[in-house]
Amino acid sequence: MQQGGGSDTEVTWEDQQNINKFGRLNNRFHELEDEIKIAKETNENLEDASNELILTDEEVIRFQIGEVFAHVPKDEVENRIEQMKEVTSKKLGTLEEEKEAVLAQMAELKKILYGKFKDSINLEEE
Amino acid sequence: MASSSTASSSASGMTERRGIPGAQFVEDVQTYLTQSGFDVNSALAFLQERLQQYKLVEMKLLAQQRDLQAKIPDIEKCLDIVASLQAKKGTGEALIADFEVSESIYSQARIEETDSVCLWLGANVMLEYSCDEANALLKKNLDNAKASLEVLIADLQFLRDQVTITQVTMARVYNWDVHQRRMRQATASTAQD
Numbered sequence: 277m278q279q280g281g282g283s284d285t286e287v288t289w290e291d292q293q294n295i296n297k298f299g300r301l302n303n304r305f306h307e308l309e310d311e312i313k314i315a316k317e318t319n320e321n322l323e324d325a326s327n328e329l330i331l332t333d334e335e336v337i338r339f340q341i342g343e344v345f346a347h348v349p350k351d352e353v354e355n356r357i358e359q360m361k362e363v364t365s366k367k368l369g370t371l372e373e374e375k376e377a378v379l380a381q382m383a384e385l386k387k388i389l390y391g392k393f394k395d396s397i398n399l400e401e402e
Numbered sequence: 403m404a405s406s407s408t409a410s411s412s413a414s415g416m417t418e419r420r421g422i423p424g425a426q427f428v429e430d431v432q433t434y435l436t437q438s439g440f441d442v443n444s445a446l447a448f449l450q451e452r453l454q455q456y457k458l459v460e461m462k463l464l465a466q467q468r469d470l471q472a473k474i475p476d477i478e479k480c481l482d483i484v485a486s487l488q489a490k491k492g493t494g495e496a497l498i499a500d501f502e503v504s505e506s507i508y509s510q511a512r513i514e515e516t517d518s519v520c521l522w523l524g525a526n527v528m529l530e531y532s533c534d535e536a537n538a539l540l541k542k543n544l545d546n547a548k549a550s551l552e553v554l555i556a557d558l559q560f561l562r563d564q565v566t567i568t569q570v571t572m573a574r575v576y577n578w579d580v581h582q583r584r585m586r587q588a589t590a591s592t593a594q595d
Contacts, residue, residue, distance in 0.1 A: 287574060289427055295570060296563040303562065338500055341486050342479035345508070347498040 285393055298385045298399060301378050308375045315368040322361045329354060419560050422459055425452065425567040431578040442579040449572045456565045463558050470551045477544045484519055484540065488533050491515055 329337070329350065337353045338345035348356075386399050417424045428434040435445060490497050490513075497513040519536045520528050531539060 286430075287570060289429070292427055292567055292570060296566050299562060299566045300559055341499075342483040343502070344483075344511075345500040346486065347500075 285396060291389070291392065294385055294389055295397075298382060298389065301382045301385070305375065305378050305382065308371055308378065312368065312371045312375065315364055315371060319361065319364050319368060322357055322364060326354070326357050326361070329357065420557060422456075422557070422561055422564065423452075425564040425571070427567055428571050428574065431574050435575070435578075442575060445575050446572060449568050449575070453565065453568050453572075456561060456568065460558070460561055460565075463554060463561065467551065467554050467558065470547055470554065474544065474547050474551070477540055477547060480521070481537070481540050481544070484533055484536050487513070487516065487519065488537075491517075491533075 335350055336347045337350055339348040339353050339356065389397055389399060438445065440448065487497065494515065499511050499513065500508045501511055503509045518530050518532050520530045521536055521539065522528050
């Protein structure tokens with residue numbers, strides 16, 4: 277976000293606070309995008325894992341807990357993977373919701389700031 | 403680093419937070435320049451230097467944030483293991499696990515039922531705890547790490563706000579200067595006519 281032009285519009289404390297808020301929201305937006313990407317990858321990995329489980333005919337699976345691989349019976353592994361998938365899906369849902377909220381707030385602020393400063397302010401991505 | 407943060411009167415907001423100096427909001431550029439005694443170039447130089455200082459602090463805080471964000475999953479993994487050991491306790495079975503001896507080399511371990519675990523505390527120190535104590539200690543460490551992370555994130559937000567305020571002030575001082583020059587040229591050319 278840069279400021280440009282040589283205008284005569286005065287910047288009030290309220291304007292400054294709006295600009296600050298926009299900056300914070302923008303940062304949060306990028307963080308959320310990264311977190312959503314990671315959550316989607318984790319989801320995919322869990323999907324692949326459950327598919328492998330269905331295909332395998334071994335009774336004992338080596339399931340990673342911390343740094344070691346514990347020998348766990350297939351049923352228990354299935355349950356654990358289901359649980360992990362649920363947790364990740366919920367997390368993904370919350371992140372997407374937050375992203376929508378952040379985008380909406382940013383659009384509001386853009387309207388206000390462009391309304392006052394028009395060409396003197398640039399709120400787009402570089 | 404000073405640990406108190408004071409809020410100043412009027413609309414300028416926090417004056418500092420945990421050692422990070424707050425950027426003073428400028429209500430009017432003319433007044434700011436006359437009060438501080440700066441001319442345009444020194445004001446811009448001063449603000450630029452402030453910006454550099456903020457960048458340095460930001461690097462430090464980001465590094466601390468990365469460390470904490472790596473530590474938290476580690477603690478959660480330890481909690482997982484302790485929970486698994488506790489789950490196995492009732493069954494009478496041993497836990498069989500494959501662990502890494504060296505890169506790409508794994509060996510099998512048979513972990514019998516146990517009431518205690520050893521926790522690595524750092525600095526080449528490892529202590530034995532009962533499963534419950536271990537849970538409590540790990541939980542406490544996890545809570546502390548999460549709390550520190552929150553404070554750190556709030557610090558970073560404050561810092562970024564100060565950076566934005568400083569950048570906006572620099573732009574306004576510069577624009578004011580451009581405006582002044584234009585007006586001077588305008589009066590100079592009308593005087594010549």
